[in-house]
Amino acid sequence: MKILVCITHVPDTTSKIAFTDNNTKFDSSGVQYIIGPYDDYALARAVELKEAHGGSVTVLNVGTAESEPTIRKALAIGADEAIRVNAEPTDSFFVASQIAEVAKEGYDLILMGRESIDFNSGVVHALVGEMLGIVSVSPVMRLEVEGNTATMDREIEGGKQTIQIDLPFVAGCQEPIAEWKIPNMRGIMTARTKPLNVVEPVGGEKQVKLVDYELPAAKGAVKIVAQEEVNELVKMLQNEAKVL
Amino acid sequence: MKNFNEEQQLLRDALRQFIAKEITPNVQEWEDKEECPKHLFKLMGEQGFIGANFPEEVGGSGMDFWASVIIMAELSYANIGGFTGSYYAHSFLPLPLLNAIGTTEQQEKYLRPALMGDQIASLAITEPEAGSDVKGIKTHGEDKGDYFLLNGAKTFITNANIGDFMVVVTRTGEGHRMTLLLVENQWEGVSTSPIDKKLGWHTSDTAQVFFDNVKVPKANVLGEAHKGFYYLMNNIQEERLLMSVMATYSAQYAYDQALQYVRERKAFGGTLGELQVIRHKIAHMATQLEACRAMARSAIESFIEIGPKATELITMSKVFTAEESMKIINQAIQVHGGNGYVETYGIARAWRDTRLFSIGAGSSEIMYEIISKFEIDRIKHEKQFVESRKGNVTA
Numbered sequence: 296m297k298i299l300v301c302i303t304h305v306p307d308t309t310s311k312i313a314f315t316d317n318n319t320k321f322d323s324s325g326v327q328y329i330i331g332p333y334d335d336y337a338l339a340r341a342v343e344l345k346e347a348h349g350g351s352v353t354v355l356n357v358g359t360a361e362s363e364p365t366i367r368k369a370l371a372i373g374a375d376e377a378i379r380v381n382a383e384p385t386d387s388f389f390v391a392s393q394i395a396e397v398a399k400e401g402y403d404l405i406l407m408g409r410e411s412i413d414f415n416s417g418v419v420h421a422l423v424g425e426m427l428g429i430v431s432v433s434p435v436m437r438l439e440v441e442g443n444t445a446t447m448d449r450e451i452e453g454g455k456q457t458i459q460i461d462l463p464f465v466a467g468c469q470e471p472i473a474e475w476k477i478p479n480m481r482g483i484m485t486a487r488t489k490p491l492n493v494v495e496p497v498g499g500e501k502q503v504k505l506v507d508y509e510l511p512a513a514k515g516a517v518k519i520v521a522q523e524e525v526n527e528l529v530k531m532l533q534n535e536a537k538v539l
Numbered sequence: 540m541k542n543f544n545e546e547q548q549l550l551r552d553a554l555r556q557f558i559a560k561e562i563t564p565n566v567q568e569w570e571d572k573e574e575c576p577k578h579l580f581k582l583m584g585e586q587g588f589i590g591a592n593f594p595e596e597v598g599g600s601g602m603d604f605w606a607s608v609i610i611m612a613e614l615s616y617a618n619i620g621g622f623t624g625s626y627y628a629h630s631f632l633p634l635p636l637l638n639a640i641g642t643t644e645q646q647e648k649y650l651r652p653a654l655m656g657d658q659i660a661s662l663a664i665t666e667p668e669a670g671s672d673v674k675g676i677k678t679h680g681e682d683k684g685d686y687f688l689l690n691g692a693k694t695f696i697t698n699a700n701i702g703d704f705m706v707v708v709t710r711t712g713e714g715h716r717m718t719l720l721l722v723e724n725q726w727e728g729v730s731t732s733p734i735d736k737k738l739g740w741h742t743s744d745t746a747q748v749f750f751d752n753v754k755v756p757k758a759n760v761l762g763e764a765h766k767g768f769y770y771l772m773n774n775i776q777e778e779r780l781l782m783s784v785m786a787t788y789s790a791q792y793a794y795d796q797a798l799q800y801v802r803e804r805k806a807f808g809g810t811l812g813e814l815q816v817i818r819h820k821i822a823h824m825a826t827q828l829e830a831c832r833a834m835a836r837s838a839i840e841s842f843i844e845i846g847p848k849a850t851e852l853i854t855m856s857k858v859f860t861a862e863e864s865m866k867i868i869n870q871a872i873q874v875h876g877g878n879g880y881v882e883t884y885g886i887a888r889a890w891r892d893t894r895l896f897s898i899g900a901g902s903s904e905i906m907y908e909i910i911s912k913f914e915i916d917r918i919k920h921e922k923q924f925v926e927s928r929k930g931n932v933t934a
Contacts, residue, residue, distance in 0.1 A: 364548060371549050477560070478553045480587025480600035483546055 296350035296440065296462075298341045301394050301407035301419070302369055303331035303384070304362035308412065318507040330365055332475075333408025337466070339473035340438055341406050342373035348440060351375045353402070357384045357393045363491065371478035371486040382496040385503075387414075391422035392499025398427055402463060404445075409434035409467035420467035430460055433467025540612070540836050547605055550591065554613040557586060566619050566742070570888065573735070575625050575744040577659070577701050584656020589630050593638050597646050598654040604843050607631065611781050615788035618885050620892025621742030623785060624899075628697035628743075629653065631781050632662035633706040635774055636719065640762035649704055649721060658703035663693040663722075663748055664771070670695075671905045673708070673768065678750060680709035680718055687711070687720060687760070689728075689753040699724065699731045699746035707750070708767055717767035721759040728753035739891030776847040779857040779900050780838055786857075786896040787831040790864035793871035793889045794828050797821065800884075801874055817874060824867050831860045831867075851913040858906035861896035868893050 306312070306326045313322040330338065341352045354369040356362050357380040366377045380393040398405050405427075410417035417433070424431025436455060437448035443462050448455045450469070478486075520528045532539045543551060561582055569576050583589055591606035593599025600606070607630075614623040637650040652658040669675035678691025689709060699705060704723045711718040722729060731746040762770050801812040801821060811817045838856035841849035868890045872879035879886045897903040912918045 364545065367545055368549060368552065371553070475556075477556045477586065478549055479585070480550070480591055480602070483549045483553065483587075484600055484602070486549065487545060 296344065296348050296404065297402045298344065298350060298352045298404045298406065299355055299394075299398055299402040300334070300338045300341045300352060300369070300374065301355045301357075301405070301423075302334040302338060302365070303408070303411040303413070304328050304356060304358050304365040305331045305411055305413045308332065312510065314508045314510075318509065319505065321508070328361075328365055330369060331408045331411050331413075333410060333412070333467075333469050335408075335475050336470055336472050337406035337408055337468040338369055338372055338374065339476045340468060341404070342476060343473055344404070344438075344440055345373070345375075350403075353378060355380070355394060355397055357382055357390045357496075359383060366491060367486045368478060370489045370491070371482040372476045373482060374489070376489055377491040379491065379493050380496050381493050385501050387416045387418045387422060388502040389496075389499040391419045391426060393496055394419070394423050395426035396497045397494070398423065404440070404463065405465045406438075406468055407465075409469045417467070420465045424465040427465070429464050431465040431467070432458070432460065434469040435466045436469060436472055438466060438468070438472055540608070540832055540839075541605070543605070543609070546602065547609060550602070550606060551609050551613060553586070554588065554610060557583075557588070558613060558617045562617055562619055562622070566617075567882070569619075569622070569742045570882075573741045575698075575701055575742055576622055577744075579622060580626070580629065580656040580659055582656065583626070584654060589626075589656055590634060590638075590654040593634070593650075593654060597638055598651040599638075604839070607781060608784050608839055611784045612788040615785045616792045618789070618792050618889050618892075619742055620785075620789065620888070620895075621740040624740045624892075624895070625698055625743040627781060627785065628662065629660050629702075631778055632697075632774070633660040633704075635777060636662075636706055636761060636770060639774070640719075640770060642758075644758065645721060645761065653704075659698050659701055661696050661698040661702045661705040661746075663696045663699065663705045663707045665693060665695045667692060667694050671902055673771065674715065676708055676710050676717060678707065678709055680711045680720060680755065682711065683754075685757055687718070687755045687757070689720060689722065689750045689755050691750050693748040693750075695734065696731075696746045696748050698744050699748050700733050701744045705748070706761060708771060711765055711767075715768040716765040717771075718764045719761035719767040719770060720755045721761055722750070722753060722755055726753055739888070739894055773847045775900065776842065776850055776853050779906075780835075780842055780853045782896055782900045783835045783838060783853070783856040783860040786860040786864040786893065787828075787835050789889055789893045789896075790828055790831060790860075790867040793868040793886055793893075794824050796884070796886055796889075797824065797871040797874045800878075811874065820870055820874060824870050827863050827867050831863050834859050851910060854901075854906050854909045854913075857900065858897070858903045858910070861906075862903060864893050864896060865890075 307329050310326045314320060315322045345352050352374040354366060354374040354377045356366050362379060366379060370377055378397055384390045407420055420433050421431045432449055434450045435447045436450055439446045444459055445462060446459050448457050587600050588610060590599040591602045591610060592604050595601045614626060634650060634653055637646060641650060653660050666676055666678060680687035680689050702724055704721060707720045707722045709718050709720050728751040730749045734745040734747060737745060798821060801817050802810055804811045834856045838852045841852045872886050872890055875884055875886055878884045
């Protein structure tokens, strides 16, 4: 089974977010980068499937050379080889176009996180499915493969839906599809020896123009209202918070 | 501490992930129970985090000494001094001896499972009447032909209650004639008793050990008989160096906590960090910490270059970081005020766990004695030391 796992190179979830150049650029100074947490779930499940059924796992990242430590970590976790499309991941359509181009080589499974945690568009898996003319499912919480058929649980409003699909397909993954894997020493020592191929991007025009960034409003002070003062709480919600 | 290469960065990140998942959420519970989380040895062994710098042929990962430094730094920064001490007493006291002078059979039987975390090991040196004075050891091994008959007692032995085997420093003659014996904890005549109510290191296991007519086969002599003292002295440089790393990164943890606290804590109409008296305290702590890091880094580089011959620099690093880290953490408590005195903020734990560093692996007084011999009496290794010191200045 040939599995392609698409990973993002994103700021650590504990990063302090700031912008430069009149709020048009993300300030990456001092920021630690990680594999997108949802992508990390996808990668962990891909490695488990490979261990159970054989085959190979290829990780794909659309990014600059700065992504390479993140890609090496994916190799240390258990991927066999990596491909980096040498381009800034500007918008979802562009990224999906690059993934679709690589995926044309033929993969049984194309896994990725249900969304990245920087721009959180959550549409790349659907775009890739459309571009390749295959099914795309998200968010997938469980994934089993038997022969040419996959059984999966997909989160839906208020519950989950169990579905079966024939390979190949695209899946946007989330917990609890697998537990994140921590690279072991063997993986760390072999990561450097695994192939990391850099390819140039193809077409895929930008569909989005970035105007500027804005931080959410700072949280106000917490006011504690005693249980017996419900009327006071209602007044505050009406007059101060203006949400009623 | 240095610019790490790709593998070293991956190791550091993997350790941080491991610590965040397996250790940090549980530390307070283990502390409260004063319990050594023995299962962590197995988890760390499976990850390859024990013996990362041991050769692959004996079950290690083949990285360089920096791997050990990274592991000790990250564990120390996690503020779990007790388990960090247990891990250290397993990984860097008996196991390097087995790696350096063990037979293939001994390495297969003891070292390989210990690196996997399947067995836990101790190094038994200290006795009720012999600690820093190793030559005063009385635990006796009588040569009975094909075995040694072992009798005596040891104390303050880390991991001996929960452990599977130990390397026992045994008197087999006069003066420096000592032999290292591999003794299994379950053998007849071996018994242990926990030492409780310690000031710190609550998540480590500490024992008294008693040997009553224990038959130790000659196959379990580690290295050559009667040369144990010299093997120990060779190994102790790595042990002291890594304790220096532990001290430095325990202080780094406390400093970072203090820094965050003074930035956030409101007092006198602003933050603590706006008050000059606090600002200068933080500046002083930062300076002390940088000196610890620089001293430790210099000793590490020298050790990598010339090995245990870097004795004086390692000794200086050990005593300096042990003493300075305690001062830094003491000040971290001070800036936390009452919050530093309670368990919730973690600084109190760092303080009591760090107190050991000026006692363990040779007290500060012994360290100064060694340094004075180099400086005043100009004992051997001087040439190598001077060369290594020059090298570091140039670097």
